Amino acid sequence: xxxxxxxxxxxxxxxxxxxxxxxxxxxxxxxxxxxxxxxxxxxxxxxxxxxxxxxxxxxxxxxxxxxxxxxxxxxxxxxxxxxxxxxxxxxxxxxxxxxxxxxxxxxxxxxxxxxxxxxxxxxxxxxxxxxxxxxxxxxxxxxxxxxxxxxxxxxxxxxxxxxxxxxxxxxxxxxxxxxxxxxxxxxxxxxxxxxxxxxxxxxxxxxxxxxxxxxxxxxxxxxxxxxxxxxxxxxxxxxxxxxxxxxxxxxxxxxxxxxxxxxxxxxxxxxxxxxxxxxxxxxxxxxxxxxxxxxx
Amino acid sequence: xxxxxxxxxxxxxxxxxxxxxxxxxxxxxxxxxxxxxxxxxxxxxxxxxxxxxxxxxxxxxxxxxxxxxxxxxxxxxxxxxxxxxxxxxxxxxxxxxxxxxxxxxxxxxxxxxxxxxxxxxxxxxxxxxxxxxxxxxxxxxxxxxxxxxxxxxxxxxxxxxxxxxxxxxxxxxxxxxxxxxxxxxxxxxxxxxxxxxxxxxxxxxxxxxxxxxxxxxxxxxxxxxxxxxxxxxxxxxxxxxxxxxxxxxxxxxxxxxxxxxxxxxxxxxxxxxxxxxxxxxxxxxxxxxxxxxxxx
Numbered sequence: 060x061x062x063x064x065x066x067x068x069x070x071x072x073x074x075x076x077x078x079x080x081x082x083x084x085x086x087x088x089x090x091x092x093x094x095x096x097x098x099x100x101x102x103x104x105x106x107x108x109x110x111x112x113x114x115x116x117x118x119x120x121x122x123x124x125x126x127x128x129x130x131x132x133x134x135x136x137x138x139x140x141x142x143x144x145x146x147x148x149x150x151x152x153x154x155x156x157x158x159x160x161x162x163x164x165x166x167x168x169x170x171x172x173x174x175x176x177x178x179x180x181x182x183x184x185x186x187x188x189x190x191x192x193x194x195x196x197x198x199x200x201x202x203x204x205x206x207x208x209x210x211x212x213x214x215x216x217x218x219x220x221x222x223x224x225x226x227x228x229x230x231x232x233x234x235x236x237x238x239x240x241x242x243x244x245x246x247x248x249x250x251x252x253x254x255x256x257x258x259x260x261x262x263x264x265x266x267x268x269x270x271x272x273x274x275x276x277x278x279x280x281x282x283x284x285x286x287x288x289x290x291x292x293x294x295x296x297x298x299x300x301x302x303x304x305x306x307x308x309x310x311x312x313x314x315x316x317x318x319x320x321x322x323x324x325x326x327x328x329x330x331x332x333x334x335x336x337x338x339x340x341x342x343x344x345x346x347x348x349x350x351x352x353x354x355x
Numbered sequence: 356x357x358x359x360x361x362x363x364x365x366x367x368x369x370x371x372x373x374x375x376x377x378x379x380x381x382x383x384x385x386x387x388x389x390x391x392x393x394x395x396x397x398x399x400x401x402x403x404x405x406x407x408x409x410x411x412x413x414x415x416x417x418x419x420x421x422x423x424x425x426x427x428x429x430x431x432x433x434x435x436x437x438x439x440x441x442x443x444x445x446x447x448x449x450x451x452x453x454x455x456x457x458x459x460x461x462x463x464x465x466x467x468x469x470x471x472x473x474x475x476x477x478x479x480x481x482x483x484x485x486x487x488x489x490x491x492x493x494x495x496x497x498x499x500x501x502x503x504x505x506x507x508x509x510x511x512x513x514x515x516x517x518x519x520x521x522x523x524x525x526x527x528x529x530x531x532x533x534x535x536x537x538x539x540x541x542x543x544x545x546x547x548x549x550x551x552x553x554x555x556x557x558x559x560x561x562x563x564x565x566x567x568x569x570x571x572x573x574x575x576x577x578x579x580x581x582x583x584x585x586x587x588x589x590x591x592x593x594x595x596x597x598x599x600x601x602x603x604x605x606x607x608x609x610x611x612x613x614x615x616x617x618x619x620x621x622x623x624x625x626x627x628x629x630x631x632x633x634x635x636x637x638x639x640x641x642x643x644x645x646x647x648x649x650x651x
Contacts, residue, residue: 165636233633256629260642277633331627333552337529337573340461346556347650354643 063341065312069322070348072315073263080264083271085120086180088133088169091162095181095271096121103149107140123170133170141176150175152213158184159229163355164275171229181271183353184226187236188324189255189279191222191245191289193301201304201332203325204289206245206296208318218318219310222281222289222299223247233257233277244296245289247281255281258331261323262352273352278324280331304334323349359637361608365618366644368611369559376560379567381416382476384429384465387458391477391567392417399445403436419466429466437472446471448509454480455525459651460571467525477567479649480522483532484620485551485575487518487541487585489597497600497628499621500585502541502592504614514614515606518577518585518595519543529553529573540592541585543577551577554627557619558648569648574620576627600630619645 084101086094096104101121105113112122127133134157144150152175159168160182177184191204204222208215225240227233234257241252258280265272289299308329311322327349329335335342380397382390392400397417401409408418423429430453440446448471455464456478473480487500500518504511521536523529530553537548554576561568585595598606604625607618623645625631631638 164639257626257632258629259626260633260639262643275639330553330555333554336553337556343460343556343571343651347558347646350643350646355639 063312063335063339063345066322066326066335066345067341067348069311069315069317069319070263070326070345070351072319073265073323074348074351076266077264079266080271083181083266086182087120087122088160091169092120093160093162093169093182096179097181097270100179100270103144104140107143110136110140130168130170134172137170137172141173144176150179156226157229158182158226168229174226174228178267178270178272181273183273183275183355185233186224186226186274186276186320187233187240187279188221188276188321189223189237189241189281190324190328191247191281191283192304192328193283193285193287196285201334202301203304203307203328204245204283205300205302205307206289206291207298207300209295209297212295215318217297219316219321220296220318221321221324224321224324227277237279241281243293244291245299246292247283247287247289251283251287252281255279259327260354261327261349262354263320263323264352265319274320275352275354276320276324278327280328304329304332308334359608359631359635359641362618362622362631362641363637363644365607365611365613365615365622366559366641366647368615369561369619370644370647372562373560375562376567379477379562382478383416383418384456387465388416389456389458389465389478392475393477393566396475396566399440400436403439406432406436426464426466430468433466433468437469440472446475452522453525454478454522464525470522470524474563474566474568477569479569479571479651481529482520482522482570482572482616483529483536483575484517484572484617485519485533485537485577486620486624487543487577487579488600488624489579489581489583492581497630498597499600499603499624500541500579501596501598501603502585502587503594503596505591505593508591511614513593515612515617516592516614517617517620520617520620523573533575537577539589540587541595542588543579543583543585547579547583548577551575555623556650557623557645558650559616559619560648561615570616571648571650572616572620574623576624600625600628604630 083095085092104111114120154174156174157171158174158177160170161168193202206220208218208220210216223240223244237255238252241247258278260277262275310316379391381388400407410416450470452470453467454470454473456466457464489498502516504514504516506512519536519540533551534548537543554574556573558571606612607621
């Protein structure tokens with residue numbers, strides 16, 4: 060594992076077609092760009108003229124009707140539109156989970172929207188990913204707990220995943236989200252989950268048929284006792300396996316078995332734990348690509 | 356320590372006056388930009404017409420005479436110029452240490468130049484910084500070994516520094532440089548130094564009266580046994596002290612006691628060890644600022 064090109068490929072997949080972002084129409088609220096929409100989605104929502112405004116031309120953008128001047132009013136009126144689009148089959152995979160719409164993580168949201176609409180609006184979405192690992196007490200060798208997503212999951216069925224990962228919903232701080240997801244996804248008790256250590260963040264931007272997806276993932280390391288065994292709780296995981304880091308590295312470098320954004324978090328883990336070293340050509344490029352999206 | 360503004364200030368200091376880079380003249384060798392020079396330095400070297408070429412105008416750049424078509428020829432002829440400039444007092448702080456001149460770390464250098472001339476030429480310089488720390492076996496609390504630079508050092512006298520840090524010279528891989536500097540600067544035996552773990556890299560660009568300084572630092576974590584005591588070896592360090600991470604954080608956030616670029620590496624350490632958390636406003640900005648220079 061001296062060639063980092065497989066890892067670079069995975070990072071490129073996370074940032075697929077990002078050059079096409081210029082074809083998208085900015086979504087501007089309160090003078091701030093908070094999203095980007097594909098032309099096809101702009102054509103759909105412009106029919107809702109009492110909610111959305113459309114400025115055409117080179118400097119064109121989608122906005123909201125001026126009387127929608129609070130977070131609450133905007134969230135409510137946009138939710139009505141989204142409910143209609145859900146019935147029309149435009150928005151699928153409804154989650155009943157609200158995401159904040161904001162120019163950056165620490166700003167007050169200009170509104171809240173259903174998670175399933177996030178990529179259509181091209182809003183920044185945040186998540187938490189937990190590297191759950193076991194260290195050999197003798198050799199120090201690391202094994203990583205890997206989840207297999209259930210075959211019935213609407214997104215990324217059967218793909219490999221982190222032991223615990225989830226979107227960052229409105230109204231829950233990342234730390235509490237980690238505790239909640241640890242319990243819900245893997246049966247990790249709160250006292251153990253509380254030892255998860257925040258270790259930074261990675262970012263990427265994916266452009267696809269679904270829309271524009273500028274994501275930031277808060278990364279956590281959770282060292283687990285050798286005798287701890289995670290248990291699938293909610294039917295979203297079909298199995299957990301504990302794999303040597305070398306095997307995980309091989310899967311990341313040479314396959315697309317992992318859900319795309321997990322690769323990014325695992326590569327960051329391997330950099331921080333010295334599994335990937337400065338002597339490997341491409342190291343610095345790899346390190347800088349871990350945060351090639353708007354990390355704010 | 357919920358306010359990250361002090362840390363942000365330190366990162367801004369590392370990237371001081373970077374907007375002035377556009378006033379600098381690119382240094383282009385073999386079709387690649389490998390440096391940037393201040394107008395005053397261009398005026399000095401253009402006198403050496405058999406070595407340097409100068410293309411004027413908006414697209415202007417400094418180059419090398421076309422007959423200097425190998426690394427060896429370039430290094431030799433430029434060294435003669437630098438020796439002359441040393442005698443004239445233009446280049447001070449001579450190190451007798453050769454730095455590679457290259458567009459990125461893993462490319463073959465187009466030439467080698469004396470380290471003291473690096474900032475005049477505005478070449479990318481690389482370094483290694485080692486966070487030497489002790490973990491309390493009971494509480495897990497971290498203390499960091501901090502060096503005080505000797506009052507007689509030409510650069511940054513009396514400033515606080517890492518236990519071990521150094522420039523990355525030509526012909527030595529980063530790992531071996533760590534071993535060498537560990538022995539030379541702190542008397543850390545090779546077997547212990549070899550446990551230093553590469554954990555990533557940070558980057559910044561400083562513009563100053565000295566010139567253009569685009570640096571990349573390879574970061575290492577070295578967990579030391581509680582009973583290990585570093586010993587100044589070469590007169591460059593006046594004392595080593597072991598300080599609680601909270602105290603170090605306070606020094607970084609509220610003073611300029613540390614040599615400027617050490618702050619960057621310490622902040623990265625605090626992010627990776629969960630001392631700075633996603634709940635602190637500005638976290639993501641801080642994480643992205645750690646690699647605001649050209650990390651390649």
